[in-house]
Amino acid sequence: MTHPTGARINNDLIRPLLLTSWRFYLLVVFFGGFVVAGVIAWISQMYYGFGIAGLKWPIYWAFYVTNFVFWIGISHAGTLISAILRLVNAGWRRPVTRCAEVITVFALMIGALFPLIHLGRPWLAFWLFPYPSERLIWPNFRSPLVWDFFAINTYLTGSTLFLLLPMIPDFAVVRDKSTGLRHRIYRVLALGWRGTPKQWHRLESAMQIMAIAIIPVAVSVHTVVSFDFSMAPIPMWNTTIFGPYFVAGAIFSGIAGLLIAMAVLRKFLHLEDYIHPVHFENLGKLLLVMALLWGYFVFNERLVTYYGNGPAEMTVFWQTQRESFAPLYWTMVTCNFVLPVVLMGIRRFRTIAGCVIASFGVILGMWLERFLIIVPSLGHKYLPYSFGSYSPRPAEIVITGATFAAMALLYVLFAKFVPIISIWELKAGEHPSPALIPPATAEHRLGELHL
Amino acid sequence: MKAVYGLYPDGQSAQQAVNRLRAAGLTDRDITVISAQPMEDFEFGRMDDSTWMWWFACLGGLIGMSVGLALSWYTATAWPMNVGGLPTFAWWPKLIILFEMTMLGAILATVITLVVSAIIPRKGQTLYDPEVTDGKILVGVEDPINVSLPAIETALSSPSGARVKRTF
Amino acid sequence: MPRWGMAADLDRCNGCGACVVACHAENNISTVGAGEAARGRAKHWIRVERYWEGDFPDVRVKFRPVLCQHCDNAPCEPVCPTYASHHTEDGLNAQVYNRCIGTRYCANACPYNARFFDFFNPSWDKPLHLQLNPDVSLRMVGVVEKCTFCVQRINAARVQAKAEGRGVRDGEIQPACAQSCPSRALVFGDLDDPESEVSRLSRSPRGSKLLEDTGARPKVTYLARQA
Numbered sequence: 001m002t003h004p005t006g007a008r009i010n011n012d013l014i015r016p017l018l019l020t021s022w023r024f025y026l027l028v029v030f031f032g033g034f035v036v037a038g039v040i041a042w043i044s045q046m047y048y049g050f051g052i053a054g055l056k057w058p059i060y061w062a063f064y065v066t067n068f069v070f071w072i073g074i075s076h077a078g079t080l081i082s083a084i085l086r087l088v089n090a091g092w093r094r095p096v097t098r099c100a101e102v103i104t105v106f107a108l109m110i111g112a113l114f115p116l117i118h119l120g121r122p123w124l125a126f127w128l129f130p131y132p133s134e135r136l137i138w139p140n141f142r143s144p145l146v147w148d149f150f151a152i153n154t155y156l157t158g159s160t161l162f163l164l165l166p167m168i169p170d171f172a173v174v175r176d177k178s179t180g181l182r183h184r185i186y187r188v189l190a191l192g193w194r195g196t197p198k199q200w201h202r203l204e205s206a207m208q209i210m211a212i213a214i215i216p217v218a219v220s221v222h223t224v225v226s227f228d229f230s231m232a233p234i235p236m237w238n239t240t241i242f243g244p245y246f247v248a249g250a251i252f253s254g255i256a257g258l259l260i261a262m263a264v265l266r267k268f269l270h271l272e273d274y275i276h277p278v279h280f281e282n283l284g285k286l287l288l289v290m291a292l293l294w295g296y297f298v299f300n301e302r303l304v305t306y307y308g309n310g311p312a313e314m315t316v317f318w319q320t321q322r323e324s325f326a327p328l329y330w331t332m333v334t335c336n337f338v339l340p341v342v343l344m345g346i347r348r349f350r351t352i353a354g355c356v357i358a359s360f361g362v363i364l365g366m367w368l369e370r371f372l373i374i375v376p377s378l379g380h381k382y383l384p385y386s387f388g389s390y391s392p393r394p395a396e397i398v399i400t401g402a403t404f405a406a407m408a409l410l411y412v413l414f415a416k417f418v419p420i421i422s423i424w425e426l427k428a429g430e431h432p433s434p435a436l437i438p439p440a441t442a443e444h445r446l447g448e449l450h451l
Numbered sequence: 452m453k454a455v456y457g458l459y460p461d462g463q464s465a466q467q468a469v470n471r472l473r474a475a476g477l478t479d480r481d482i483t484v485i486s487a488q489p490m491e492d493f494e495f496g497r498m499d500d501s502t503w504m505w506w507f508a509c510l511g512g513l514i515g516m517s518v519g520l521a522l523s524w525y526t527a528t529a530w531p532m533n534v535g536g537l538p539t540f541a542w543w544p545k546l547i548i549l550f551e552m553t554m555l556g557a558i559l560a561t562v563i564t565l566v567v568s569a570i571i572p573r574k575g576q577t578l579y580d581p582e583v584t585d586g587k588i589l590v591g592v593e594d595p596i597n598v599s600l601p602a603i604e605t606a607l608s609s610p611s612g613a614r615v616k617r618t619f
Numbered sequence: 620m621p622r623w624g625m626a627a628d629l630d631r632c633n634g635c636g637a638c639v640v641a642c643h644a645e646n647n648i649s650t651v652g653a654g655e656a657a658r659g660r661a662k663h664w665i666r667v668e669r670y671w672e673g674d675f676p677d678v679r680v681k682f683r684p685v686l687c688q689h690c691d692n693a694p695c696e697p698v699c700p701t702y703a704s705h706h707t708e709d710g711l712n713a714q715v716y717n718r719c720i721g722t723r724y725c726a727n728a729c730p731y732n733a734r735f736f737d738f739f740n741p742s743w744d745k746p747l748h749l750q751l752n753p754d755v756s757l758r759m760v761g762v763v764e765k766c767t768f769c770v771q772r773i774n775a776a777r778v779q780a781k782a783e784g785r786g787v788r789d790g791e792i793q794p795a796c797a798q799s800c801p802s803r804a805l806v807f808g809d810l811d812d813p814e815s816e817v818s819r820l821s822r823s824p825r826g827s828k829l830l831e832d833t834g835a836r837p838k839v840t841y842l843a844r845q846a
Contacts, residue, residue: 007585049760050721051738056659058732060723120721120736120761127701127720130522137702137718138526142537142544145700145722150551158558165565173487176581192572194579198499200489202569205504209561213508217554224547232728233694233833378727382830383685385668386732388659427488427586533706534696536836 009426013419014177016269023268024416031409038402041395042117050120054393058386059378062371063396064118065228067403069370070253071111072152072225073246077254078104079159080218081286083211092282094429095274098422099265100258101163106410107257108156110403115148117399144227151224155217162210165203168193169424222250229373235312236305236377245297249366252290252336256362259283261411263356265420274421280355287358288344295337312382319376324389328368335365454578455600456483456591457607457615462493464610465588469495471606472590476598483578485589495590507564508557515556519549580616621787622710623768624810624838625797626820627684630845631804634667634682638796638805642686645769645795647755649741662735664766665796681844684805686796687712687733687766688829688837695725695734703763710810710838711768719762726763730833734765768807769794789815810838 045052055062078100085093116122128149130139139146171190175183193199226246229237259280266275305313320329339361343349379388392400414420459465465484472482479498490496523545531539578593592603608615642648642665651660665686672679689712696704696712703719706712714725714734726734740760743751751757754771758764769792776792789808797805808817820826821840828837 010584049739050736051655051660055736055738057661057735058726059659060726060736115722118722120719120723120763121759122720124720127718130526135718137530139700140532140534140697140702141523141527141548142534142541142697143700143724144698145724147544147547147551149700150548154551154555154558157555161558161562165562168570169487173584176584191566191570193570195485195487195583196499197484197486197490197496199569200486200491201497201499202504202565204489205502206561206565209504209508210558213554213557213561217551217558220547220550220554228724231698232724233730233835234727381732382730382833383668383732385666385670385683385685424488532702534699534702534704535690535694535706536692537697 009423010173010177012271012273013421013423013426014174016415017174017417017419018178018182020416024412027412028409031405031412034402034405035409038399038406041398041402045117045395045399046122052393052395054391054396056388056390058381058388059375059390061118061374061378062390063392063400064114065374066367066371067400068111068114068118069225069246069374070367071107071114071403072222073250073253073366073370074257075104075107075111075155075159075254076218076222076247076250077107077258078102079155079162079214080104080251081254081258083162083214083218086207086211087215091429092279094425095271095421096258096262096279096283097425098163098166098418099261099420100254101159102411102414102420103254103257103261104159105156105163106407106414108152108159109410110406112152112156113403115145144224144231147224147227151217151221155214155221158210158214158217162207162214165206165210166422166425167418169195169203170419170422173423174419219247222247229377234377234381235310236301236316237373239301239304241297241301241304245301248290248293248297249369252287252294253362253366255283255287255290256359256366259287259355259359260363263352265415266352269415269420271421274426277352280352281350284344284350284355284358287340287355287362291337291340291344291362295341298333298337312380315380315384316376319380320372325372325376329372332365332368332372335361336369337365339365453595454483454591454593454618455595455603455607455615456578456580456589456618457610457613458580458582458587458589459610460587460612462490462496462588464612465490465590466493466495467610468590468607468613471609472592472603475602475606477592477595477603481592481595483576483589483591483593485579485583485591487583487586490588504561504564508561511560511563512553512557514560516549516553518556519552520545522552523548578618620709620811621809622811622838623689623773623792624710624808624817624821624840625686625768625794626806626817626823626826626840626842628804628806628820628842629681629683630842631802632667632682632684632800633802633804634669634680635801636667637799637801638665638684639663639667641795641799642766644750645752645755646767647741647751647757648764649737649743649758650747651739652744655738660738662737662764664733664735664764683829683841684796685731685733685829686839687768688731688835688839689766689768690835690837692834692836694728694730694833694835698724698728700724709773711770711773712765713770714763714765714767716756716758716762716764721761721763723763730830730835731837734763736763737761789817 082097082100116125119125128139128146168191171186172193175186175190178186223243226242230239230242262275265271305317319325340358343354343358375390379390457468459468469482484495524540527540578591580589583589595603604615607613646664648662648664665684668683668685670681693712696706701718701720703715704725723736726736737758737760741757773792776787780787792807794807797807806817806820808815810818810821812818820842823842825842826840829841
């Protein structure tokens with residue numbers, strides 16, 4: 001196996017920035033079309049009234065909040081995984097961290113959009129912001145939605161900076177390797193980066209501190225998202241397990257998203273020399289662990305409900321086990337547990353293709369999981385007279401589809417303008433001096449790969 | 452700006468150049484080293500070993516926490532509202548705000564420290580050569596005062612593979 | 620301060636629905652039309668729940684009027700990020716439409732499903748648009764609305780009583796639903812006044828609260844059916 005070094009790393013990773021093929025424009029137009037459709041759907045929802053969505057009494061949260069939780073979950077791919085790998089100094093992280101951190105930032109942006117989309121009066125969303133207003137009234141800090149605002153604000157700020165800081169030296173590389181307008185743009189972006197020992201040292205210290213800070217923030221974000229449900233006295237919502245359950249699910253779906261992104265990047269940007277099967281293998285193992293953890297949490301949640309046998313809880317319980325939501329529920333269990341455990345548990349299937357198939361299953365399964373947490377409980381809340389069922393209408397479906405396209409579009413654009421693998425971190429991993437490698441990692445050198 | 456610098460193909464020769472400059476009477480403050488990647492395997496790559504960034508991060512966290520506390524305390528008591536029988540200033544929910552604001556403060560303080568201390572270009576520190584990007588390591592001296600130029604050039608050119616350049 | 624509450628005698632309720640109509644008329648609740656109502660967008664601040672017991676032909680039907688219970692520990696209140704939903708001094712669970720940004724969190728947190736979201740701007744079939752109550756504000760698209768215990772009548776009675784230099788008398792305030800109930804199943808009044816009819820009924824051994832185990836401490840007492 002060849003290991004690209006110095007100049008070759010520069011060339012391979014800057015090539016996508018300097019050369020543009022028609023495929024790029026095609027992708028932008030394709031995904032952009034879906035995004036435009038989604039924007040039109042949202043504008044018409046504001047123009048005609050919220051009624052064009054499928055929401056109804058008493059199911060006031062459905063697709064939009066599902067998407068919100070789902071995308072915030074996906075965002076745990078990145079920063080959390082790359083921060084943990086950074087802290088434990090896993091050498092194989094180097095080609096993976098940036099594509100993971102990008103997922104975080106974009107998924108958070110998309111996820112944070114959904115509380116706006118789902119608002120009855122989105123033009124007043126700034127009332128959640130604690131500013132002194134002429135209304136003389138502040139946001140209610142006892143509301144989980146305000147906690148959401150603060151948690152997502154911190155996480156988005158932190159993960160954006162976590163992504164941006166290690167990009168500065170790479171912008172300097174592009175600055176040195178490009179000419180004309182591109183050179184001028186990247187000169188500004190590089191912020192006069194030179195690469196003195198002081199700069200490197202402080203950058204790495206800063207990344208270390210950020211990694212330590214961002215892990216508890218990421219955990220808190222999805223816990224706070226779970227509080228949106230567990231704070232309400234609603235059957236099967238009001239449970240203490242939701243915090244860790246949501247965090248585990250978030251990391252689970254995040255790894256799946258990262259695996260898909262890595263496979264796509266590897267194929268289309270020809271990064272076979274950088275993203276190796278061993279990366280898929282390692283992340284596949286992580287996916288397996290999270291699938292087992294997810295199964296454990298679901299079992300806990302279900303068993304406690306079943307044993308408690310409260311009438312309100314059991315109504316929701318049976319809805320998902322054998323009544324109207326059962327097909328979705330068992331699809332979810334298959335996608336989230338059976339599929340990844342089989343594919344990732346058997347060594348022969350833990351290939352790139354196997355990882356991608358399992359990841360698509362997990363993405364679908366985790367989306368269904370959030371839907372099945374939200375809708376059956378709202379539709380079967382205590383008084384049988386007010387039971388209801390929900391089905392989405394075009395506005396919700398189009399907006400949901402558009403967010404997946406938006407993710408792809410943002411990713412394509414990002415890979416066009418920023419080296420998708422951190423150049424300097426890859427170079428720094430080229431020749432690890434024996435003194436810097438702790439004995440424990442020396443045996444885990446991943447076969448031939450001395451990354 | 453007046454500067455002399457050498458470009459070196461690897462860390463060893465760069466380390467030699469740094470050592471010879473020191474032998475010629477220059478201090479670490481006067482020596483500029485530039486590389487395309489962290490060179491912590493070598494002694495010159497660890498010229499800056501300050502660790503006070505942590506203290507700024509902690510300070511930022513404290514400031515963030517105080518802001519969070521002040522904000523939630525003031526807003527809860529400025530117009531007390533009864534919601535669901537909760538106390539006006541409910542500690543448990545406020546802990547979430549305090550935590551998030553602490554972390555935000557720590558993160559912002561870290562980034563501000565980094566930008567101010569290491570990224571904003573200093574006056575008289577503009578030595579650079581785009582060849583660094585291709586893997587060369589630059590060792591040089593900007594505006595030499597105490598040591599004569601020829602002495603510096605000799606020191607820079609002695610390691611193998613060195614290429615010495617001047618800017619005037 | 621009074622603590623407003625209600626008692627609903629299920630023995631007396633015959634499910635006629637007069638309370639629902641009266642509430643619509645009094646509180647300017649827009650009618651959404653048959654299509655939207657079938658889609659689940661109807662807004663009835665008070666509804667008469669019908670439950671059947673037994674198998675045909677031995678069927679017994681039970682009625683239960685359900686409205687906002689104005690809970691003391693209302694789950695809808697703390698979850699609102701903008702204080703649109705909050706507790707007033709006299710124990711009412713208030714909804715400030717102008718402050719509502721439409722998160723619908725309160726409606727989800729309400730165990731009774733007593734809160735309703737406005738999916739469209741309000742409209743009325745002619746000639747209903749000519750009978751709007753000037754004392755009640757209209758709600759625009761995107762806010763949550765619910766039973767207020769006819770707060771406009773409470774305030775009017777309080778102003779009247781103050782002008783006459785006396786306290787509000789028991790029975791002086793009648794929400795539209797209680798006023799229109801032909802069998803007098805709904806009784807409204809001050810729960811803190813031990814002499815009032817509503818507090819007497821609330822202490823009845825037949826009385827119970829709806830979904831008491833959610834811990835919401837509702838202020839509507841249902842008197843169990845005996846016949």
